[in-house]
Amino acid sequence: MHPPATCPAEPPSAAPPPRDDEAMPAGLSNDYLNHFSEALMLIELAAADPGIAADLAAWRPVGYRAHFEASRLRRAGAAIAAYDALDPAARAGFEELTGAMNRLVRTAVLALQPPCEAEDAAIVAVVTAPALRRLVGRAGAFLASGGADLAHEGEIEEAQTVIDRLIERAGSGD
Template sequence: MSTAAHMTDDRTRPDSAAGGRRAADGLSNDYLNHFNEVLMLVEIAADAPEIVADLQDWRPVSYPEYFAASNLRHAPEAGAAYDRVAVDRRAAFEELVHAMDRLAMTAIRALRPPCEAEDAGLVAEVTAPALRALIAQAGAFLNSGGRDIPDSTEIEEAQLVIDRLLAHVNADDGVQLIT
């Protein structure tokens, strides 16, 4: 985590228990660790094919589910803060989370054996920028206390990546992406 993430201003404060950043109203970007983990594993799958087995265990988890199951000291406050976010803003965030879930699951599917290292590199090359952009938007939403609404353009671009991956995943021939 960057030094900037540990700095405080009038909107955020560090969370000493998890090293995460929480908006002053209690939302927590610790939830994004769930997506950062899958992003990291997708990116290294080309160089470490054994990682694909770890990816198979990854499952979508909503923000409320994540904190309901969390042992983090601030988990109850993070869950309660989410409940206080306006319904329309929560719906926009959940649409963003759904796009991240679909993108991650599609990348995982594309990396299943017999995916070759070269194909895994292509999956990461196509998936990582889109997932990174969505994670950044989710972070902005959480760090703003739900005020920074996700941009639907990024969600649409992620859907294009998903569609490309799905159209070209073939269990017998590996991944063939057309650019």
């Protein structure tokens, strides 16, 4: 009899992720990223159940500021103020990054709409999920750094390549 499998412990240097309502340095908040994490989860679930596409179809892009303007989090005002106080170039870079995330999700949403077959839904998830996960991680690093750590060169272009592949595949009828 084998002992029950256990998950490996996180490396000691890995800090636990901040809670959804926890402010990041300089007042920025990662709560905004839940919007993308939800879409990522639904894209991955659609690989096993293409019926999830109907839930995913309701997903809409929303900007950082608009997210917190509609939020009931007690630190929403501070998150908006911190965002407004960012260097304009850093804020523009973050908005370019989130724009790539929005385009990636919207393209996956369109690709998963009926008559998407189960095998095609799995391909959409396999192609989309890793790129979106990397971009969400990069956006989280930006927020955690107080706006100092922006996307590495090529990450946004990589997302566009994924989008182009999805569009090409949808257009080919395969």
